[in-house]
Amino acid sequence: MSTRTGRKVGTPQGVVGTSPLRPDGIPKLQGRFEYAQDLAAEGMLWAATVRSPHARARIASIDIAPALAIGGVHACLTADDVPGRATFGLEHPDQPVLAAQEARFWGEPVAVVAAEDLDTARRAAAAIEVGYEPLEALTDPEEANRRDEVFRRMRIRRGDQSVRGAVVVEGEYEVGMQDQAPLGTEAGLAVPDGQGGVDLYATSQYVHVDQEQVVASLGLRPDQVRSHPTGIGGAFGAREDVNLHIHLCMLALHTGRPVKMVYRRSESFTGHVHRHPAWLRYRHEADRDGRLVRVEASVVLDGGAYASTTSAVLANACYFAVGPYTCDSVAVDGVGVRTNNPPCGAMRGFGAVQVCFGYESQMDRLAHALEMDPLTLREINALETGHPLATTGQVIQTPLPTVEVIKSLQAMPLPEAGPSDLPTELPGGSGLTSEPQHVTRGVGYALGIKNLGFSEGSDDYAQARVRITDSGAVVETAAIEVGQGLVTVLAQIARSALGISHVEVAHVDTSKIDSAGSTSASRQTQVSGGATLEAAQRLRERILGQFDGDVLDDEGVWRGDTLVTPWTALAAGDWEETVTFRHPPTTMTDDNGQGVAHADFAVAGHRAVVDVDVELGLVKVLRVDTAQDVGLALNPQSVRGQIEGGILQGVGLAVMEELVMGEGVILNPTFTDYLLPTILDAPEVEALLIEQEGSWGPYGAKGVGEPPTISSTAAVAAAIRAASGREIERVPVRPQDIALP
Amino acid sequence: MIPPRDITLLVNGREYSVQVEPRKTLADTIREDCGLTGTHLGCEHGVCGACTILIDGSPVRSCLLFAVQCQGTAIETVEGLATDGVLHPLQEAFWEHHGLQCGFCTPGFLMLAKGALDEDPSLTRDELREVLSSNLCRCTGYQNILIAVEAAAARMRP
Ligand code: FES
Ligand code: FES
Numbered sequence: 088m089s090t091r092t093g094r095k096v097g098t099p100q101g102v103v104g105t106s107p108l109r110p111d112g113i114p115k116l117q118g119r120f121e122y123a124q125d126l127a128a129e130g131m132l133w134a135a136t137v138r139s140p141h142a143r144a145r146i147a148s149i150d151i152a153p154a155l156a157i158g159g160v161h162a163c164l165t166a167d168d169v170p171g172r173a174t175f176g177l178e179h180p181d182q183p184v185l186a187a188q189e190a191r192f193w194g195e196p197v198a199v200v201a202a203e204d205l206d207t208a209r210r211a212a213a214a215i216e217v218g219y220e221p222l223e224a225l226t227d228p229e230e231a232n233r234r235d236e237v238f239r240r241m242r243i244r245r246g247d248q249s250v251r252g253a254v255v256v257e258g259e260y261e262v263g264m265q266d267q268a269p270l271g272t273e274a275g276l277a278v279p280d281g282q283g284g285v286d287l288y289a290t291s292q293y294v295h296v297d298q299e300q301v302v303a304s305l306g307l308r309p310d311q312v313r314s315h316p317t318g319i320g321g322a323f324g325a326r327e328d329v330n331l332h333i334h335l336c337m338l339a340l341h342t343g344r345p346v347k348m349v350y351r352r353s354e355s356f357t358g359h360v361h362r363h364p365a366w367l368r369y370r371h372e373a374d375r376d377g378r379l380v381r382v383e384a385s386v387v388l389d390g391g392a393y394a395s396t397t398s399a400v401l402a403n404a405c406y407f408a409v410g411p412y413t414c415d416s417v418a419v420d421g422v423g424v425r426t427n428n429p430p431c432g433a434m435r436g437f438g439a440v441q442v443c444f445g446y447e448s449q450m451d452r453l454a455h456a457l458e459m460d461p462l463t464l465r466e467i468n469a470l471e472t473g474h475p476l477a478t479t480g481q482v483i484q485t486p487l488p489t490v491e492v493i494k495s496l497q498a499m500p501l502p503e504a505g506p507s508d509l510p511t512e513l514p515g516g517s518g519l520t521s522e523p524q525h526v527t528r529g530v531g532y533a534l535g536i537k538n539l540g541f542s543e544g545s546d547d548y549a550q551a552r553v554r555i556t557d558s559g560a561v562v563e564t565a566a567i568e569v570g571q572g573l574v575t576v577l578a579q580i581a582r583s584a585l586g587i588s589h590v591e592v593a594h595v596d597t598s599k600i601d602s603a604g605s606t607s608a609s610r611q612t613q614v615s616g617g618a619t620l621e622a623a624q625r626l627r628e629r630i631l632g633q634f635d636g637d638v639l640d641d642e643g644v645w646r647g648d649t650l651v652t653p654w655t656a657l658a659a660g661d662w663e664e665t666v667t668f669r670h671p672p673t674t675m676t677d678d679n680g681q682g683v684a685h686a687d688f689a690v691a692g693h694r695a696v697v698d699v700d701v702e703l704g705l706v707k708v709l710r711v712d713t714a715q716d717v718g719l720a721l722n723p724q725s726v727r728g729q730i731e732g733g734i735l736q737g738v739g740l741a742v743m744e745e746l747v748m749g750e751g752v753i754l755n756p757t758f759t760d761y762l763l764p765t766i767l768d769a770p771e772v773e774a775l776l777i778e779q780e781g782s783w784g785p786y787g788a789k790g791v792g793e794p795p796t797i798s799s800t801a802a803v804a805a806a807i808r809a810a811s812g813r814e815i816e817r818v819p820v821r822p823q824d825i826a827l828p
Numbered sequence: 829m830i831p832p833r834d835i836t837l838l839v840n841g842r843e844y845s846v847q848v849e850p851r852k853t854l855a856d857t858i859r860e861d862c863g864l865t866g867t868h869l870g871c872e873h874g875v876c877g878a879c880t881i882l883i884d885g886s887p888v889r890s891c892l893l894f895a896v897q898c899q900g901t902a903i904e905t906v907e908g909l910a911t912d913g914v915l916h917p918l919q920e921a922f923w924e925h926h927g928l929q930c931g932f933c934t935p936g937f938l939m940l941a942k943g944a945l946d947e948d949p950s951l952t953r954d955e956l957r958e959v960l961s962s963n964l965c966r967c968t969g970y971q972n973i974l975i976a977v978e979a980a981a982a983r984m985r986p
Contacts, residue, residue: 108923115931116919118866118906122932125865270870270878270932270966320868320932321966352871511958570930570967724926731969732929758875758964766970767961 091650099588099641103579103786106724110591111574122318123274123290128345131276132161134338135208135348136331137198138357139190141221142427142751146188148218149198154211159203161342163215166197168337171306175329177296179238182393182430184304184333190219192392192429193752194357201338201346224427224751228366228389231424238390239398241405241421243478243680250416252372252380256452260369260445261817263745264389265362265736267434268763271320272355273330276347277339284311285336286596290319292326292567295602304333305340312336316594322569323736324433325359327607328395356756360395360432361746363388363423365404365441371449377457377467379414382477386421386442388431395432397423402543403438405680409477410446411489411536411690412468417477419680427751433607435736436796439537444818447533447801451808461532461805466493470536470690472781479676481683485789486779488716489534492692495714495775496532499694502710504528506698514698514705516767521700529699531805534692535798538685539790540610544675547610547686548667550601551618553581553626555662557655559589559641560623566603566615568594571792572725573611577619579721580785584623586639601667609689609790612721613783618668620785626664630657670783687782691715691794693734693802695770699810704822706742706807708768711799714775718782718789726791730774733795739764740796741803745819835899839864840908848895855879857895858905866906866935870964877963880936880943881905887943906935909942917983918942918976927976929967936963941977949985953978 101107114120151163166173166187173187174180186197198215202208225231275289284307291297291314298314305312319326331348338346350358365388372381386404390397401423408419434440454461469489475482506513506526513521541547552563562581568574578590603615627639634652636644644652676682696710711734720726736744743762747754755761780787800818808815813828832847839862846861858864858881870878872891879890882904909916918938921927928934937960944951944959951959956977965973 106926109926109928111931112923112928113915115928115934116906116915116922116938117910118864118935120931121865122868124868125859268966270876270930270964271868272870319930320870321930323966352873509954511954570928570932572929728926728929728968728972731971732967733969735969736966757873758871759873763964763966765961765964766957766974769970772969772971 092648094638094645094648099582099586101579101588102583103721106722107575107579109572109575110578120318122271122320123288124271124349126276126288126347128276128278131345131347132201132203132342133205133208134199134201134335134346135212136196136334137212137215137217139186139193139195139197141190141219142193142224142226143222144190144219145222146186146190146197146217147220150216153216154200154214157207157211157214159207160200160211162201162338163211164199164337164341169304172303175300175304175333176394177328177396178398179394191427194429199334199338201342226426226428226751228387228424228426231426232387232422236425238394238423238425239401241401241680243405243417243419245478245480245681246416248416248418250381253375254373254456255370256449256456257370258449258452259816260367260448262365262441262444263819264364265434265740265744266356266746266761267323267325268761269321269323269325272352273350273358274348275331275335276345277335278345279339279343285339286313286315287332287336288315288317289332289335290317290326292322292569292607293605294565295597297329297332298597300329301333301336305336310598313596313598315596316565316567319567319569322606323435324607327433327605328360330358352758353756356753357429360430362434363390363400363431363441367442367445369445369449371453373453377459377464379412379468381416382409382414384408384419386419388423389426389428390423391426391428391430393430395430397431400438403538404442406478406684407439407536408442408446410443411470411534412477413470413474414477419478428748429753435733436537436793437608439535439797440800443533443535443797444801444804447798447805451805462493462497465534466490469493478680479684480681481685483688485687486781487688487690488777488779489690491777492534492690492714492716496692496694499712499773501530502696511767512707514700514707515703520703521705525700525702526698527701527810529697529806529810531695531802531809532692533798533801533805534690535794536688536690537793537797539613539687539689540608540670542673542685544673547604547614548669549603549614549618550665550667551615551622552600552663552665553619553622555657557658559587560585562590562592562619563595563600564592564603564615565595565597565600566611567606569606571729572722575725576612576721577616580616580619581623584620585627587641609792612788613790614668614670616785616788618666621668622664622666625666626662630662687789689716689789689794691798693799695802695806697803697806697810699807699825701811701825704826706820708738708742708770708803711738711770711802712773713795714777715791715794716789717776717778717791718784719778719787720776721786721788723776726776727774729791730795731772733792734772734799735764735769737796737799738770738803741800741818742820833896835896837895837898837903839903840905850894850896852895853891854893854895854898855890858890864905864907868932868935870932877940878933878936880939880963882939882943885943885946887940906938909938918980921976921980925972925976925979927968927972933963933965937973945981945984949981951981
């Protein structure tokens, strides 16, 4: 044992609270990072999918012979070839792996093929003859509701239902269908292991749930399927559900060859779920001082053809239907209907986005009716720690700085009076269509709230392992890095807890570690971060205990000023710790929607500044400034990155992003027609991070991914309302909504 | 089907002799036949700019070109940006300023910015915004991409 003395005191590099550079930055910047699109294997086949061209049709026949007759085609599989469970689904397995007797949405997979190359696979897919008998498609959500075609109904009643207020405002609001549009489409590779099992490498937010679903539909033992975390070009909810995963594994096992599939952009638009379009009805009642005394809401979400996560999205929409405000008399009725529209499911904000547009529009109406400043009205009603959530009655236990959010927004300086004389800064951009004298400026505010982590009694856990290596330590996890920076922050947490500088994160497959749960619900930093923190802390304690040391650092274990175990000796040992972290338990709510449904909450507020050309209906979003409750910013640069990116998705929903439907058909499934904001559409963002101790996340951190998207849409809508004088009851706001109301 | 042609492409200073159908895009050829998968496809039809590369120094969308058109040109992809393991100022700046998250759009932005700054390193912030507006990023909100490109421009000025 070494007895070197003289410990250099100092903090390790890259701990929590700092912003170390992304460890995956270099490979991503050099084009060496392997995305699912880039995977290849010896002897690999290419796959393609046959999709229903009808929103609803009976499948009378499928003739695969013409496809099999094409040279180089190795497999054409239909519903009859699904070896195990014929259906899949995140909450209810109701979606056919391949449509059997009936296709229920436009783009539903009916058959899959594998061939020597991509062109041949696509030609084979086109050669399969499917006999469709079109059926009447149910595409009107109200009609679906009348026919009781529903995935879930929600009913929330809290407090005395007879309470009435002196001031009443009512409104009806609509939110269009948004797409996550991650820049990388769905892609994957399945490799048969030669013993009846398969390794899957595919775009995912949740490899363990993919693995479970592949196991079920392939009729395999769990140990025969390994799902591997893979490089992914964004997610935003689009990767929570299975899409090509089961198909790839079926084809790989059928052909005995590795099989790869990459969705084209137009296919991606049908291949993943979307944000639910919503129809909201609200009635807010307040006393003359502006205190909310009664809120009634009705929420209709179109879940499309299959369940996906509609139940949970609807629950979220209903639980957060009042927003970050207190009110003791509440009635919310919600329904998630089943139609022949595309299935909807998870997208950043998960139900909280849609209702936020509704309740914040209502708060502005109420402020107007009361002749009160909109932020003052919000402050009077602010929901804070110790208050019951207006809907479920759950008393907020963790910090919820709603008033501080409001005060921060109030204090932010406004930009110079506009409009600018730079053509690119005018509504319509460099098309030079607006003239400065026709442009008016508007400022709008909105606040939003959302749960963090999974709710309603789900057993929400994440496992992580911390292992000592020659160079430091490695954190092993199956949690997915979608770009948000988990790979950076888990290492920071382990560095802080261990007291060392060199920590890497390794994404391992489903056979090597238990689930980390989904990279969604703003949860991984808190939950996988929590597991990493606890594993690292325990490991450090065990190491110090073993060597009777008092400090662990990059050199090894120290007792006072003496290095009692150098790192090389530690690395030679078998030091590892595996921890499964669970957040505080939640419960399913009762028949009135009452109960402790959520583990934690986050609040954020946005102030939007827009210029509007009312005659042309054009909008330029100049600024969206924000104050956000982050608990503790473990990596301030990543937090700001999430905020800036999340705000732009909210701006997109406010002014341009919508999947336009025509009788169940997506009319704009390309980036030419589904408009995504460019840098010229992107507002400047000033973000104030509000830090408060007390959340159960590591070091008090809260999830930060979703709040930026929740109230930014409503703030932009409010600003357009202020500039244009129009009611603005629908997002995205289209030119005709402003110019031809 | 029109028979494949034998062509030679000069990519990042190296010659690749490949056999491609005349209708094969340059993007697919670079990715599949040259094995350079750093060039990404986000839309396959000229909107997103993820596939941006340089041809004779100018940024172009490789999904909108056929490989057979590009014989005799000098093609640069993201893989050629760092020299002998030393990052290009743009790569450094994107890393330092958190100009990437998922990174899928990043090669396209790097090549777009390189083409623009090689031609005119004195582009102003507003001019850079116009240049960068030809590519899409779904993760970052663009703020850090602009900051990174400005920082790189400062370093690239003679
Ligand atoms: S892939 Fe070429 S522009 Fe989108
Ligand atoms: S970093 Fe993900 S698309 Fe730009």
